[in-house]
Amino acid sequence: MKMKIRKNILKIVATGIATGLAFSVSCWSVAASDSTNEAKAEETQEYDxxxxxxxxxxxxxxxxxxxxxxxxxxxxxxxxxxxxxxxxxxxxxxxxxxxxxxxxxxxxxxxxxxxxxxxxxxxxxxxxxxxxxxxxxxxxxxxxxxxxxxxxxxxxxxxxxxxxxxxxxxxxxxxxxxxxxxxxxxxxxxxxxxxxxx
Incomplete structure (x- = not known):
């Protein structure tokens, strides 16, 4: 029984870590995308x-x-x-x-x-x-x-x-x-x- 609980806890921890990493990578991608979009907006700005x-x-x-x-x-x-x-x-x-x-x-x-x-x-x-x-x-x-x-x-x-x-x-x-x-x-x-x- 203790072994099953320990395996379940490890699965939950592993799932939490994987989810956290996926979320972090996703946020970083969005932030990088926003920075790229801002840079492109500045590059395409035309001035008189x-x-x-x-x-x-x-x-x-x-x-x-x-x-x-x-x-x-x-x-x-x-x-x-x-x-x-x-x-x-x-x-x-x-x-x-x-x-x-x-x-x-x-x-x-x-x-x-x-x-x-x-x-x-x-x-x-x-x-x-x-x-x-x-x-x-x-x-x-x-x-x-x-x-x-x-x-x-x-x-x-x-x-x-x-x-x-x-x-x-x-x-x-x-x-x-x-x-x-x-x-x-x-x-x-x-x-x-x-x-x-x-």
Missing amino acids: ALQKIFLEINKETTEDKLLKLIEEHSVEYTAEEYNGTPKSRNYNIAFDSDVVLQKYAESGDSLEVSFNKEDGTILYAEYFNEASFRNALYYNYGTYWDFREDELDNTYTGYYYYKPGDTKGGITMKYDNGNSKETGYHSVSRGEEALTLN
């Missing part, structure tokens, strides 16, 4: 010229590099200097000449890129998609709405997405004076995410 320019922008981007990208993608642009903090040169880039105007522009997909006028470093790049009414942002430093960092490559340097007017649900900005503010900016690790989660 403005989005391609946005994806080329990082903290090393210069005005010369931006002008080459504008020429390469055959898009319209205007450039104007502003007396902000720091003083800047802003490029408005779009498919249509009425959309690139610095003032009184028509509505449409656009990309604004701002550089420090003194040393040429990039301050930020903001892509606006009219159809989704969403923005993708690369922020480096300087004053940009709720962002107010003086140093390059700071805590907030990176990519974000947001909907204009949203002031909740994103990161909380912490300022040098001890104040903090919740924002609608959602931090992401890459430009592609800022565009696709947009």
Whole structure:
């Protein structure tokens, strides 16, 4: 009798182990399949010229590099200097000449890129998609709405997405004076995410 019970217990344990292994392999296959599908989705994502320019922008981007990208993608642009903090040169880039105007522009997909006028470093790049009414942002430093960092490559340097007017649900900005503010900016690790989660 004891022998029968022991055999049954061994069968149950063996069945449990086999079931557990089968379940683990199955879960791993599903996870691997999901990762593969995500990678394929990123590979098949097609970007328009403005989005391609946005994806080329990082903290090393210069005005010369931006002008080459504008020429390469055959898009319209205007450039104007502003007396902000720091003083800047802003490029408005779009498919249509009425959309690139610095003032009184028509509505449409656009990309604004701002550089420090003194040393040429990039301050930020903001892509606006009219159809989704969403923005993708690369922020480096300087004053940009709720962002107010003086140093390059700071805590907030990176990519974000947001909907204009949203002031909740994103990161909380912490300022040098001890104040903090919740924002609608959602931090992401890459430009592609800022565009696709947009």
